Amino acid sequence: MALNNNRLKRVLMGTGALALAGLLSPAALATDAQEIIRDRCLACHTESSDAANSTFSRISDQRKTPEGWHMTLNRMEHLRDAKISAQEKRELIKYLSDTQGLAPEEAAPFRYLLEQDTNLVESGVDENLMQMCARCHSAARFGLQRRTLDEWQMLVDFHMAQFPGIELHAGSRDRPWYQLAHNETSAQLSEQYPLDTPEWNNWSKAKKVDLKGRWRVTGYVPGKGEFSAWMTAATDDDGRYNLKLEGNYADGAVIEGSGKATVYTGYEWRGTLTIDSVKMRQVMAADKDGQVMAGRMFLAMEDEIGGELRAVKDTGKAQVVAVMPSYLKAGESAELVIVGQNLDGDIDLGDGVRIDEVIARSKDRIVVTATATGTPAVNDVQVGSADSTVALAVFDQVARVDVTPTNAVTRIGGNGGEMEKVRATYRAIGYSAGADGEAGTDDDVRLGYMPASWSIEPVDEVAEHDKDHLYAGEITPAGMFIPGDAGPNPERKMSANNVGRLNVVATVDDGDSKVEGRGSMLVSVPDFVERVLD
Template sequence: MALSNNNSKRAALGTGLLALAGLVSTPVLAQDAQQIIRDRCLACHTETGSAEAPSFSRISEQRKTPEGWLMTINRMTHLRGLELTREEKRALVKHLADTQGLAPEETEGYRYLLEQDTNLVENSIDQGLAETCGRCHSEARFALQRRTEQEWKYLVDFHMGQFPTTELHSLARDRQWYQIASNDTAADLGKRFPLITQEWNNWQKASKSDLMGRWRVTGFVPGKGEFDAWMTAAKTSEGHYDVTLEGLYADGTALNGEGKATVYTGYEWRASLTIDGVKMRQVMAADKQGNSLEGRMFVAAEREIGGELSAVRDQGKAAVVAVQPSYLRAGEPAELTLIGQNLKGDINLGEGVVVEKVLSRADDRITVLAKATGNEGLRTVRVGQAASESALAVYSELARVDVTPANAVTRIGGAGGNLPKVRASYRAVGYSAGADGKPGTEDDLRLGYMPASWSIKPADEVAAHDKDDKYAGSFNAAGIFTPGDAGLNPERKMSANNVGRLTVVATVADGSTQVEGEGSMLVAVQDFVRRVLD
């Protein structure tokens, strides 16, 4: 298993989001981007093919995400002396991602890295790839690339030339690492992640939907809570949009924002917005029909502080897109808010669920007082002709609570130094026992995110002896953990710093009982090699 929260390894993939967020002032045509390559890259690369279909050595044998191409261009800039204006860099990323990107199916299972949701343990990586690649990279890092087998071999050679101590690292010095990587690993990668795939061929031929228009958005901002909003994307040039966001948090507080977005490869949405004075980033993927967007929004200065984000296009049809909260305890009246568009007609919350009172009603937001009876299970919510399947979970008793993320890395910092603290945001997910009545099985019914109180305790006896829970940091009421200060602490044994190993405890009230769930946290030292690139 590999914990993918590693700032030094993920920084390059996450940096430059501002450059990906639609700030190109004027559109650059494909032939203009190709001319930039001819003018700036052919000192090292060569061109073949025709004028209509040029091919550039090394460049044309790869496909990558927008972030992947930005990393490549930044590496050429910092290591090879490539000189580009900011606008030229953005134009190149746009062109390369559009023409040599990844199909939607090729990013499935790895989008957490694009969305910067990296407090995640990867446990599906092949052992051979874990030993040759995964000891330095997350699986998503190489799985979000496509190359010819020869290009994968060249990548091994690049590592040996650029990082000659690679063979002296753990899992390398006890074997013939270069021979294994060059022969076996490169061949394996060439088969798993080849340049030519049917998925990419199909996506190139597919018609792409313009993402301009009005979108019904739901999401979560740590410290603020769940929200619903209308997002408008006004097209400024091909693939570029001005974006506005207007809505409400669950507590009724207004949400307002505006910014810009760029769409890469026909479906990769990248936006930079200022929401209520805070700079935020959106990373989402559109479905193949261009009618929905799914992804994550996070604070630009703290990618760890973010939450899920989804959007449904307003097509003039009635739609229920979310129910907040997504659960209802049988026998207890509770407020539910139905989020959607063109919500007209009778309200039906499913079998055994009664609307006792409509508290407020608009075409896009309805709040009701509801009460449930009957069996546990998922209910389809309807408003007139609009329906959302499995939108509401009815339960009788909370059986368990999962803490998400289950594992996280935070980092001490601040205290007058140049490296800020790296925080973490937690949420609690509730489950009932399901049909078999046994918690912790496949029959468990997921209820959704639930409000919780947060605390920490030492992870083990050593952490308890060192009083890690006293010095390593603390939670606020919103579930955001802030680690301790950097530097020596004279109160600790041998004046150690404020790192520690903690167990995160979420306590959820359910009727007259309380249910706890636990997660794991490592409070680490600063990441001294974290880079911030344009």
């Protein structure tokens, strides 16, 4: 399957800033970065200094993620005519996110935006902030910032001046939007997302673990499948990590690639690799011990197309990190791949699971044929004395199928125009009913990702009447939704675009029965403004 959607402009215009930033020694970086600020920013900003440190007006009163600082610098270049070279920009992003970043706990609720995993409806957003701020952009965009009250107020003022239409929207024009935003919403934001927090205070002082080394990586590439690989991160002369990735997809095909990574704020991993000739990006967060990283890997040219990614450091310890697939039907046999490191000793898949044959075995990958002879259970996967939190679910029946993403937006494009189509990839997750025998309850047992056949249907009578399912796009057997062509369509009423509201239907075969799950898909018009963070 062709992964590329040829959104070349993004790559050509991008400088790879986040993956390319060098890792000078902290002291050298701080001195250099402060000099860059003095050279490039003090036409507008001012410096205050005491014996201990320098502070810069506005800049020192905010904390952001690497992507957040990147956006700030982009805005300074575009709107304030700041002259900053690409290298200076990289150094500033590194310095600012290291010294004024977010603690792991602060970024945790919003990792989806950093990971560009945006086919979701944000949950738990304060109603007021939803109406005042998140009606145009994501709630994560401001949730990933920390500011003083003054700074939140100035952000409101910037919005008011830059986008005056903001006062005229529904939800604004019926009330004094600016006064509310400036006085009340800013205060709410400064309480919810203040500059000074115990989390940052602790994290900024904590000793950071070097993430160089050998990592056991598991992940998913749309169209290719689940994979396991080794990724080595070696410190280069420029302070970045040189990456090499080698492994196999679940079907045995080779996955191979190399690239670079930079770590920000002591835990924010940003990698760019060319894997099987396709440029991909990694966004992961390391845990505090620097032993496990988790996040997402996606196409550099099409960040909607990607999958989860997890890396466990090789410390010489025996560990099981995954079993693929993670389920086995009672009474049936299947081939299972156990992924880990330093694996030695007997393989135990739990009571009632018989290992018929060990097809291949190494220290990090074991392929077996196993038969579930017992009753449904969730079994630990054990190899010798290896650490394992990996489970194999033995099930009797698929009771429920969830489609992921549950809510997605794709966008029409192509047809000779500048804007490319924005696609989406789907997966089906199977569940058994659990002890209560009823699907859709809390005790349902997640079995894992399952093969499915895919189809689309109109979401309701209106969509059916408008033939959305015929015009808005199609889904491939592998679960890739490809939206329709851009431009007015004379075949549709009023020459409407090929937009539509659809359900994406996954059908999972479970013996003689079929189980369906649905996701909601909006096929929409182009998004002409592509920010680092939406």
